Amino acid sequence: MDVAVGIVAQRDNERAQELAETLVETLERADDTAAVVVDEATGTAIGREHVPVAAMADRDLVVSIGGDGTLLFVAREVGSTPILGVNLGEVGFLNAVTPADAVSVVTDLVATLRETGDIEGRELARLRASGDDWTLEPALNEIVVHGPRRGRGGGVTVETRVDGEHYAESHADGVLVATPTGSSAYNLSERGPLVHPAADTLVVTQMAAANAMPPLVVDPDAEITLAVSGADTAYAISDGRTRRELEPPATVEVSVADDPVTLVGPQANFFDGLEKLE
Missing domain, CATH: 2.60.200.30 (Probable inorganic polyphosphate/atp-NAD kinase; domain 2)
Incomplete structure (x- = not known):
């Protein structure tokens, strides 16, 4: 099956925007993958096709690049659509994936979606x-x-x-x-x-x-x-x-609420996050 992916990068964060561009280029080179879109601010910054984040609610996967605040924003906009969090913040209770691992994790999830039509996730109550x-x-x-x-x-x-x-x-x-x-x-x-x-x-x-x-x-x-x-x-x-x-x-x-948030991919270690709390 074709896989539709949305990518949201933390606003005004060049590191997040660069990673978003890398992910777009990687996924576009893959066979049988549907077009990838980014959020409006990121698309303007990197010259890519873009849509409002709320329009990503019909995607198979949305990648959030930034801190927990970025993921909270994405979750508000896309509801129960599966979300993968890439952590550019300090604590990262919601974002488990490092920037260095982002490309491999995202491509693996897309491959699983293409082959099976589904990926396992963890539901978070709202x-x-x-x-x-x-x-x-x-x-x-x-x-x-x-x-x-x-x-x-x-x-x-x-x-x-x-x-x-x-x-x-x-x-x-x-x-x-x-x-x-x-x-x-x-x-x-x-x-x-x-x-x-x-x-x-x-x-x-x-x-x-x-x-x-x-x-x-x-x-x-x-x-x-x-x-x-x-x-x-x-x-x-x-x-x-x-x-x-x-x-x-x-x-x-x-x-x-009736509709939980679904996080996919590696899960953050709760106790590791506690060590970073002030």
């Missing part, structure tokens, strides 16, 4: 936040609900319920709900626990709460309700990017 008449784009790391600003005088009162049962209520900077993937991101900076990526859980962590409860690990099927009050404005935010302004009192429902 979170969905919704209100009465809105839903945020799914989050691979975390959903955050916080007040008008962080710090003294800027918080909000949040009551947290899990499957309808009261867990905590406090004036706080906010509350975040993280996936195992996101446990090492914003959750960790708010003193939440590290969760092994193979664990099937979610984490609820209060942020600088006046009457704090310990972070809570819950079943992924749990329905988490965050009732917000005590401020003129609050926000629900997905992976630090997509936000919804709230007018308290307001309620945000958080649950696992």
Whole structure:
């Protein structure tokens, strides 16, 4: 079968763009491989055919070149399309492939797709936040609900319920709900626990709460309700990017989204990544 590949390089990163060009040239030389496309910024930089990243959702494989932030962006745009992460960052919990190995790994995956039509991957849960008449784009790391600003005088009162049962209520900077993937991101900076990526859980962590409860690990099927009050404005935010302004009192429902992210190729070593955390 023909194999359609999309390549996304970290914006304004010459090293990422050069690797993208090398991958395009390599794949175009291979027999029986469908045309390869790159994202718009990369295509402009290297003079190649390009499409919006969202248009890569119908590809057989998308290669993300950069740090975890680049992969998060790609995941938001292409949904469940298989993604391979090439790591140009420092920690790389999501990107397992080194630049030196990228060509061989990508060509091997394409060969497998051409021969079998499928490649094995690991599914990563995403979170969905919704209100009465809105839903945020799914989050691979975390959903955050916080007040008008962080710090003294800027918080909000949040009551947290899990499957309808009261867990905590406090004036706080906010509350975040993280996936195992996101446990090492914003959750960790708010003193939440590290969760092994193979664990099937979610984490609820209060942020600088006046009457704090310990972070809570819950079943992924749990329905988490965050009732917000005590401020003129609050926000629900997905992976630090997509936000919804709230007018308290307001309620945000958080649950696992229907469409996970699929990572393919070699998987990052979780414990190696921990050694690089500051």
